Amino acid sequence: MEPPVETIRLQPTRGFSRVLAPRELWRYRDLAGQIAVRDITVRYRQTALGGAWAVLQPIGFMVVFSLIFGQVAGVSSNGLPYPLFSLAALVPWTFFANALLLGSDSLVANSALVSKIYFPRIFMPAGVVAAGFVDLGISIVILLIIVFAWGFVPSVAILTLPLLIAIAAMAALGTASFLSAINVRYRDVRYVVPFAIQMWLFITPVVYASSALDEPWRTLSAINPMVGVVEGFRWATLGTGNAPWDLIGVSAAAALVIFAAGLAYFDRVERAFADFV
Amino acid sequence: MSTVAIETHELGKRYTLGLSSRGYGTLREALVEAARKPLRRKGDGRKGDTLWALKELSMTIETGEVVGLIGHNGAGKSTLLKILSRITEPSTGYADVSGRVGSLLEVGTGFHPELTGRENIYLNGAILGMRKTEIRARFDEIVEFAEIERFLDTPVKRYSSGMSVRLAFAVAAHLEPEIMLVDEVLAVGDAAFQRKSLGKMNEVAKEGRTVVFVSHNLAIIQALCTRGILLERGAVVTDAPIDDAINSYLRTLESAASADLLERTDRDTRAYDETLVRQLEIHNPGGTPNVVVAGQPATIAVDVTEQLLGMDCQLTIANSLGQPVCTLDSKVSAPLDVRNGSLGPRIECQIEELPLLPGRYRIDVLVMAKNQIQDGLQAATFFDVEPGLVGERPTAGASSEGNVVLPHVWRLPE
Numbered sequence: 001m002e003p004p005v006e007t008i009r010l011q012p013t014r015g016f017s018r019v020l021a022p023r024e025l026w027r028y029r030d031l032a033g034q035i036a037v038r039d040i041t042v043r044y045r046q047t048a049l050g051g052a053w054a055v056l057q058p059i060g061f062m063v064v065f066s067l068i069f070g071q072v073a074g075v076s077s078n079g080l081p082y083p084l085f086s087l088a089a090l091v092p093w094t095f096f097a098n099a100l101l102l103g104s105d106s107l108v109a110n111s112a113l114v115s116k117i118y119f120p121r122i123f124m125p126a127g128v129v130a131a132g133f134v135d136l137g138i139s140i141v142i143l144l145i146i147v148f149a150w151g152f153v154p155s156v157a158i159l160t161l162p163l164l165i166a167i168a169a170m171a172a173l174g175t176a177s178f179l180s181a182i183n184v185r186y187r188d189v190r191y192v193v194p195f196a197i198q199m200w201l202f203i204t205p206v207v208y209a210s211s212a213l214d215e216p217w218r219t220l221s222a223i224n225p226m227v228g229v230v231e232g233f234r235w236a237t238l239g240t241g242n243a244p245w246d247l248i249g250v251s252a253a254a255a256l257v258i259f260a261a262g263l264a265y266f267d268r269v270e271r272a273f274a275d276f277v
Numbered sequence: 278m279s280t281v282a283i284e285t286h287e288l289g290k291r292y293t294l295g296l297s298s299r300g301y302g303t304l305r306e307a308l309v310e311a312a313r314k315p316l317r318r319k320g321d322g323r324k325g326d327t328l329w330a331l332k333e334l335s336m337t338i339e340t341g342e343v344v345g346l347i348g349h350n351g352a353g354k355s356t357l358l359k360i361l362s363r364i365t366e367p368s369t370g371y372a373d374v375s376g377r378v379g380s381l382l383e384v385g386t387g388f389h390p391e392l393t394g395r396e397n398i399y400l401n402g403a404i405l406g407m408r409k410t411e412i413r414a415r416f417d418e419i420v421e422f423a424e425i426e427r428f429l430d431t432p433v434k435r436y437s438s439g440m441s442v443r444l445a446f447a448v449a450a451h452l453e454p455e456i457m458l459v460d461e462v463l464a465v466g467d468a469a470f471q472r473k474s475l476g477k478m479n480e481v482a483k484e485g486r487t488v489v490f491v492s493h494n495l496a497i498i499q500a501l502c503t504r505g506i507l508l509e510r511g512a513v514v515t516d517a518p519i520d521d522a523i524n525s526y527l528r529t530l531e532s533a534a535s536a537d538l539l540e541r542t543d544r545d546t547r548a549y550d551e552t553l554v555r556q557l558e559i560h561n562p563g564g565t566p567n568v569v570v571a572g573q574p575a576t577i578a579v580d581v582t583e584q585l586l587g588m589d590c591q592l593t594i595a596n597s598l599g600q601p602v603c604t605l606d607s608k609v610s611a612p613l614d615v616r617n618g619s620l621g622p623r624i625e626c627q628i629e630e631l632p633l634l635p636g637r638y639r640i641d642v643l644v645m646a647k648n649q650i651q652d653g654l655q656a657a658t659f660f661d662v663e664p665g666l667v668g669e670r671p672t673a674g675a676s677s678e679g680n681v682v683l684p685h686v687w688r689l690p691e
Contacts, residue, residue, distance in 0.1 A: 010360060011371035034403040042391045045432075117380065117404055118363035274365040275292065 013271060021120075028119050035127035039102075040134050054135035055142045058090035065090075069207045078209045080238060084150055088237050089206040089230040091143050092164065095136040096172050096226055097197045103128040103176025104193045107273060108183050114273055121270050122263070125176040129169055136165065140237075147237055155239040164232040164248070171225035171255040174262030181266045184276050204230055210247065222250035225258065282375055282456055282487040283338040283361065289369035290331040290356050290511075330356040331511040333370065338489065340375075340455070343482040345502035345519055346491045347526045349533070349543035350655060353511040354491045358458050361489070376455025376487075379405060381446075390434035394425055394444060397433050401448045415451045422477075423447035443470055450477045456487045475501070493655065495523050495599035527597065530639070530656045538657060539582070545643065545653025552583035552622070557642055557657040567658055571633055571665035571672045571682065577605075577626040577640065584622040585646035592626060593641040594633070602638065602680045608645070632682050633662045634672055 025032075062083050069075040070082030077085035106124040107114055114121065140161070147154065183189035204226040210218050222228050228251025231244040331353045338344055346354045359365045360372060362380035388397050398419055402412035412419075420426055423444040425436075433441055459478070478501055482488050492498050498505070498519065505522025507515035507529075515525045533541060538554055558566040559577045569575045579590055592605045605626055607614065624644070638660055643653040664672050668684025 007373050007375040009371050009373050010363060010367060012366055012368055028406070030407075030409045031403040033409075034400045038389055038392065038396075038400055041396065042389060045391050113404065115364065119404065119406075271366045274359065 025120055025122075028123070031119050032123045032127065032130075035123050036130040039127050039131035043131065054138045058087060058094045058139055059142075061090050061094075062087040065207050075208050076212065078211060078241065080234075080240065081150060084147060084152070084238060085209075085234065086207060087143055087146065088234045089204075091136070091139045092168050092229050092233050093201065093204065093206050093226065094139065095132050095165075096168050096229070097201070098135070099129045099132045099169075099172035100176055100179070100197055101193060102132075103172065104179035104183055104189055106176070107180045108187070108190075121273055122177060122266060125180045125266075126173060129173045129176065132172075133165075133169075143237060152238050152240070154237050157236045157239065157243065160232060160236050160248075163252075164229050164236065167225055167232075167248070167252050167255045168229045170259040171229075174255070174259035176262070177266040178262040181269045181273075184269070184273050200224075200226070206230055210244075219246050219250060222247040223254045225251040225255035227251055280340045280375070281337055281373070282340040282342070283372065283489070284336075285357075285370065285372040286335050287370035288331055288334040288357075288360065288367050288372055289329060290353075290360060290365070291368040292328045292330055329511050331360070331367070334508075334512060335370075336506060336513055336516065338487060340487055341485040342504055343488045343502045344490065345498035345505045345522070346489060346508060347495070347498065347505055347522060348508035349529075350545065351543045352508040354508055355460065356511075357508070358460055358489065358491060361456075362458050374456065377406065378456045378458060379449065379452045379454030380458040381449045381460065388433050388441060388445060391432055393432055394420075394429045394436070397444065398448055401445065402452065405449060405452050406454070407452050411452075419444075419447045419451050422450065422473075439470070446470075446474055450474070450481070454486070456489070457481060458489050460491045493599055495526070499523055499598065523598075531659050533656065538654065541654060543655070545650060547650050548652045549647075549649040551649075551651050552581045552585050552588075552644060552646065553652045554579060554642055554644060554654055554657060555582050555622075556580040557640060557654075559640065559658070559660050567660040568663065569631055569660060570663045571635060572630055572667035573665055575628045575631045577628070579624040579626075579642060579644065581622045581624065581644060581652070584618075584620075585651065587646055588624065588651075589645040590624045590626070591643040591645070595639050595641060596680050597637045597639070599639075600680075602633070630667060630684065631662070631665075632667055632684070634677060634680050634682050635662050635664045636680065637661055638680075 065086045066083045070077065070086070075082075103125040106128050107121065110124055113119075114124075144154065179189055179193060203221075203224055205212070205221075210221060210227060210231050213221055228244065228248040232248050232251075235241050235244055330351075334353070334357070346357065348354050356365075358380065360367050361374060362378055388401060392400060398416065399409070399412055403409070420429060423440075423446070425440055425444055428436065428440065433444070436444070475497070478488070482501065488501075490498060490502055502519045505515070505517060505519040505526075506513055507522050507526050509529065514529075515522050517525070533543070538556055544550075544553075557577070557579050559569055559575055560566045561569050561573045561575055564570075577592055579592075581588075589607045591607070594602045594605075596602055607624070607626070639656045640658050640660070641653075641655045642657045644651045666672070667682045668686070670684075672682055
């Protein structure tokens with residue numbers, strides 16, 4: 001007996017019918033895995049240093065920031081050693097920044113696929129974000145080694161890392177899918193993104209502490225989801241200070257909004273990608 | 278009992294031409310546009326700038342049918358395949374597709390050069406819609422078909438182009454969709470592999486799967502398909518047994534060739550259009566255009582609208598079924614070639630002794646300049662070859678095979 005053949009009706013669609021089609025995503029789940037594996041494999045195979053890049057980037061910034069902001073400018077790090085203070089923030093920040101940079105270009109970089117083959121397009125930016133988890137995992141391990149070597153011991157707060165990573169990933173995927181969708185129409189995005197990421201770095205308390213802001217601005221600043229993530233990472237990995245639950249809460253809510261808005265926009269324009277890419 | 282595999286109902290696809298010819302605009306243009314919008318009355322937009330690639334197209338394809346889609350460039354063949362394979366959405370109407378669709382649109386699209394052959398098989402299989410378990414089950418078959426056993430763990434970037442094409446086709450040919458969409462893929466690989474691929478396609482067709490086929494090679498279409506659908510300007514003009522459909526296509530080609538070439542709209546989509554082919558003809562010295570004698574000198578003259586720096590031209594002579602006979606390419610230069618600025622907007626190609634058998638042929642043309650394709654036309658002209666002497670030997674009668682006659686000399690026992 002042949003299995004019953006399913007009939008699909010192809011017609012103009014409206015509203016949110018694509019990204020939010022779980023059956024469709026499930027049907028193509030193997031592809032999602034393959035794309036993430038491809039992105040990881042290629043990233044490490046093409047480079048001489050491979051996985052070391054995941055670590056070198058945040059560590060390089062840590063050294064420079066420690067010299068400039070820690071030594072020369074004397075930025076307050078809430079009594080923590082400045083290198084640790086900045087590295088704990090740079091690890092999630094690097095994940096976020098790379099996901100944004102590569103994710104926003106993912107549809108255009110894969111234009112040959114997009115214009116030739118059907119698959120849920122969201123897999124392109126999502127694959128980039130997923131591939132970033134490997135780099136993030138490696139750099140968290142290195143961060144913890146350095147934390148221990150410095151004589152700090154993380155508290156049970158370290159168990160909140162998955163939550164913080166989820167916030168960062170949602171914010172990254174929401175923003176990256178939004179940008180990648182615009183990029184299909186307007187290639188200007190390519191030039192805007194690196195610049196925007198640099199700006200974003202400075203409105204995020206990576207080189208300074210969020211306590212440098214007075215209330216209510218400190219809490220309000222957490223509508224930038226990376227504020228909660230970065231302060232959360234410091235608290236969770238260094239095992240000191242008070243739990244910044246206010247920041248994490250606001251940031252989680254903001255990340256959810258960004259995630260939903262990004263996917264909604266992506267969904268609306270997805271059907272036309274092949275006509276423009 | 279026959280069942281319906283594909284049914285389209287008044288399917289339409291509208292493209293908005295416009296903003297910028299590169300296909301995507303810049304943010305600046307969009308912002309300017311947005312700023313102007315409130316000032317403009319409704320409905321006063323760019324109405325004239327839409328193009329219907331498909332228009333109210335209705336047809337039914339039954340399970341197990343092997344259908345060839347034919348038509349000029351821009352007739353809507355590729356758009357139809359794109360809709361059926363879900364790459365793009367229709368603007369109006371609908372298409373009901375029953376069963377899994379596999380598309381073979383340009384082989385090797387999903388390959389990544391840094392990944393090994395093995396990794397690419399899994400990636401490409403997933404891209405084409407195969408489950409991991411399915412790929413694993415057919416892995417050996419795929420490798421064997423592609424003949425790449427020894428290079429499985431070599432990155433694809435080190436493959437010869439023949440190898441990657443074979444691998445790509447092998448992956449695609451081993452997925453088992455109920456409906457297979459094939460766009461111009463068999464024109465790749467060496468002759469032996471082409472035969473093998475054709476055999477595979479034949480097999481697929483015999484297994485009772487539905488195949489929709491697009492190719493400019495009418496001979497392949499004729500060999501594989503039973504039914505032909507001729508599209509013109511996005512609509513079905515002929516839907517008939519394949520021989521009839523091909524004949525009616527050939528008739529439209531000829532009437533298009535006899536019209537003013539500048540009025541043709543089925544030009545190469547990659548073209549830059551800084552210069553256009555105005556006229557193309559072949560003639561013997563002092564002879565009538567487009568009637569030439571085998572074995573005589575012949576000149577192909579291409580008149581273009583603009584003379585650009587560093588122009589090149591590629592002419593493909595094809596027989597009446599659209600099978601290429603030979604390609605003449607000015608980019609590959611020879612000592613006797615002449616470049617002369619005073620020639621004006623005209624390119625000439627001289628053939629010393631026309632080695633074609635009597636029959637009807639057509640010429641496809643591509644004009645290049647500034648490293649860009651400037652214009653391209655298929656079937657820019659048709660011409661007839663009359664019997665003559667090649668190498669002082671009469672061209673054989675209609676019974677001879679092939680299209681080409683070579684000047685030759687025999688040595689025979691008495």
